[in-house]
Structures are given as structure tokens and as C-alpha cells.
Amino acid sequence: MNTRLAIFDLDGTLLDTIDDLAAAVDHTLAVRRLPRHTIEAYRQMVGGGIRNLIRKALPEDMRTDQYIAACLPDFIDYYTANIDRNTRPYRGIVQLLSELPRHGVKMAVASNKFQAGTELLVGRFFPLVRFAAVCGNREGVPLKPDAAVIESIVSCAGVDRDRTVMIGDSGVDIATARNASIRSIGVTWGFRSREELAEAGADRIVSTAEELLDAIVCQSRQ
Numbered sequence: 001m002n003t004r005l006a007i008f009d010l011d012g013t014l015l016d017t018i019d020d021l022a023a024a025v026d027h028t029l030a031v032r033r034l035p036r037h038t039i040e041a042y043r044q045m046v047g048g049g050i051r052n053l054i055r056k057a058l059p060e061d062m063r064t065d066q067y068i069a070a071c072l073p074d075f076i077d078y079y080t081a082n083i084d085r086n087t088r089p090y091r092g093i094v095q096l097l098s099e100l101p102r103h104g105v106k107m108a109v110a111s112n113k114f115q116a117g118t119e120l121l122v123g124r125f126f127p128l129v130r131f132a133a134v135c136g137n138r139e140g141v142p143l144k145p146d147a148a149v150i151e152s153i154v155s156c157a158g159v160d161r162d163r164t165v166m167i168g169d170s171g172v173d174i175a176t177a178r179n180a181s182i183r184s185i186g187v188t189w190g191f192r193s194r195e196e197l198a199e200a201g202a203d204r205i206v207s208t209a210e211e212l213l214d215a216i217v218c219q220s221r222q
Contacts, residue, residue, distance in 0.1 A: 001147060003105055003161040006045050006219070007182075008041050009168035010111035011046060012190030014093050015121060021046055024079035025057050028071050037152035047170045049112040049143045050075060053079040061069065076114065083117060083126050090189050092209025097129045102219050108133040108153045110166070112143045115179070120161035132157040145172050150180035165216060 003207050011017045014142025022042040025115055029036050034173030034222035037045075037057060045056040054071050055063045099108055111118045122129075133153045135141075142148050174197060177184035186197030186205045197205050206212045 002103075002163065003165055003216050004159050004163040005106045005165070006100060006109065007108045007110050007153055007166045009144075009166075009170070009173045009190075010109055010113060010118060010121065010136075012169035012192070013085050013090075013144060013173070013187055014097075014109070015089055015125060017087045017121070018043060018046065018191060020082060020084070021053070022078065023082060023085070024075050025053060027078045028054065029057060031074055034062075046173050046191055047112060049137050050114055051104045052143075061209065069185075076117075080117065080120070083120055085126075087121065089125050090209065095127070096209045096213050097126060101130070101194065101215065105216060106157050107160060108157060109135060110138045110149045110153060112146065112172075113137060119183065123149060136137045145175035145179055147180035149174065150176060150182065154180075154182075167216070169197075171196045171200035174202045177203075185212065187212060 008014050011021070022039055026036045026043065026109060046052050050072065051068055054068050054075060058067065063206065097107060098157065101212050109118065110121055114137050115136035115138045119134055120133050133156045135153060137143060147171055150166065154161060161182050165183045165185055167185045167187060168174065169187050170192040174184045174186060174210060183203045186202035188194050188197070188205060188207045194205060204215045206215050
């Protein structure tokens with residue numbers, strides 16, 4: 001059966017957001033005179049939502065729920081004000097998103113980024129793309145790899161599971177697809193390694209947007 005719905009992760013899949021995420025965490029840490037981290041370190045921290053990102057960035061003895069909650073406003077205020085300073089779509093992504101509807105494929109976004117930030121970035125970089133749903137982290141909806149966000153998108157799009165695929169750059173995205181009983185495609189240009197994607201059990205791993213288009217449309221497996 002042909003693919004009719006492609007659900008994309010955002011950070012590390014559609015957009016290279018790492019510099020702006022790192023700057024926001026660095027700002028949050030600097031306010032508290034805490035040590036900051038390298039970009040490579042941040043690549044391993046992102047993907048689990050803001051709370052988890054801040055938790056990982058803090059010194060171990062400060063990772064309490066109360067302290068993390070106190071850090072959140074500083075992060076959100078700075079990040080929202082600077083959300084697109086260095087962020088850019090990955091090569092070929094804009095073309096990919098314009099091509100998929102010609103093959104009868106609906107598109108959606110499923111991110112662990114907070115909802116307002118997800119909508120800001122999608123609107124800023126993909127203003128002409130019609131997404132069936134744009135889902136970020138919302139109150140009452142568990143983060144990926146819980147399947148709840150996929151269930152919501154599939155229902156909203158009106159597409160069968162066996163015609164749906166999840167595309168992402170991390171093991172979390174692959175696990176989300178598995179938990180939702182849909183196919184998965186891992187992309188290697190993001191924040192995590194090919195090895196992580198393979199170990200997570202991605203049905204296909206691709207290295208370019210052109211390969212991704214073929215994988216979605218032809219839905220071939222490794």
C-alpha cells in the first residue's frame with residue numbers, strides 16, 4: 001500500500017536548530033553562573049523536550065523538579081525571542097515538502113518542542129506547506145516516544161496506520177513509530193548517529209532528502 005501520511009520530527013529532521021537551542025540553554029545557565037556545554041554535548045541532550053534538556057544541562061546535584069521549573073521561563077523567553085537566528089532547513093527539505101503532495105502524501109509534524117515554538121518555526125520556515133497537523137509538547141499529551149501524538153495525527157489526517165510513516169533523526173523517533181505500530185525512516189543529517197538509528201530498529205535509514213523522497217514514495221525497506 002502506498003504511503004499517504006508522512007509524519008516528521010522537527011529538530012534535527014526538518015530544521016537544524018542546534019545553535020539556537022544551545023544559545024538558549026547557555027543563556028539559562030549563564031544567568032545562574034553555571035558551566036555551559038559544547039554544541040556536540042547539546043546534540044546528545046536534545047530530543048526529549050525542554051525540561052529534559054535543562055535537566056541534562058544542569059549539574060547533577062541541581063536537577064530537581066523545582067529548580068528546573070525555575071529555569072524554564074529564562075529558557076523560553078530567550079529562545080522564543082531568538083528562535084530563528086541561526087536555524088535553517090536542511091538541504092533539500094523545502095523541495096521535499098513541496099514534492100510530496102504531488103504523490104498524494106499528506107504531511108504532519110510531531111515534535112517534543114513546546115507547542116508555541118513548534119508553530120513559530122513551522123510558520124517561519126514552511127509558510128506555504130499545508131500540514132495536516134503541527135503537534136508539539138502540549139499540556140496533557142505525553143512526549144515521544146509515547147504513541148499518543150501519532151494517534152492524534154493519524155486520526156486528524158484520516159489515514160490508515162499501514163499507510164503512515166514516521167521520519168526522524170533519533171532513537172526516540174524510531175521508538176515512537178514502533179510504539180504506534182507504523183513504519184519509520186531515520187535520517188543521518190540530524191543530531192544523532194546512524195548507529196543509534198540502526199540500534200533503535202529503523203525500517204530505513206537515509207542520508208539525503210532525495211533518498212528520503214524515494215523512501216517515502218516507494219516505501220522500500222532496508
